[in-house]
Amino acid sequence: MTEGNILHLPIFCADLIESVGVCSPVCVEVPSETEAVQGTDMKLRCISCMKREEVSASTVVEWFYKTESGKDELIYEYRKVHHEFPSRFSGRLQWNGSKDMQDVSINVLNVTLNDSGIYTCNVTREFDFEIHRPLFTSSRLIRLTVVEKAGEDFTSVISEIMMYILLVFLTLWLLIEMVYCYRKVSKAEETVQENDTCCFPAAAKETGDRQPPY
Secondary structure (H helix, E strand, O other): OOHHHHHHHHHHHHHHHHHHOOOOOOOOOOOOOOEEEOOOOEEEOOEOOOOOOOOOEEEEEEEEEEOOOOOEEEEEEEEOOEEEOOOOOOOOEEEOOOOOOOEOOEEEOOOOHHHOEEEEEEEEEEEOOOOOOOEEEEEEEEEEEEEOOOOOOHHHHHHHHHHHHHHHHHHHHHHHHHHHHHHHHHHHHHHHHHHHHHHHHHHHHHHHHOOOOO
16 A cells, blocks of 8 residues: 555545434334323324435424314414414423424323314425425324323233233142152152161171171
């Protein structure tokens, strides 16, 4: 390797690192939870991933709640600034999104049974290209159910049942092993006693036949 190549190597490495860049978090459109417990805070998750994050875009977010009459009532909006509209949720809505406006979720504080219903998250993006400014819209529907108490998770119930079955199985296996070992030891002791019984009379007879020398 020549001196010129050595001098240009750090520059090449720097360009390579710059071209690869630092790994950025991947956006995944995860659906929202649909069940909340009364008196807790509920996150209404709405994620709208940008296909090309390097393109700048202005984002407008609108949250609607479907009332008993079937009308979609605007309850929260982001249009460069956050704005909460007068509704049954007044003072209980809180922004819980990300700075890049891909996660545009909100929190409903201290949920009540009356908060059950259908929520709609509308996202409108206007992309800033040199020639034109296309619009992109997406919508997420969340059917929220508020319950008085948290129900037991089915997975945890199954896990608990399996744990008890495993404990019973291990207990039975231990008892069987103890009985097996006890019988094995008892049989070994009986065999030893039988051998002693067979051998001791013969040894005693042989000892009796021998007269001590005078």
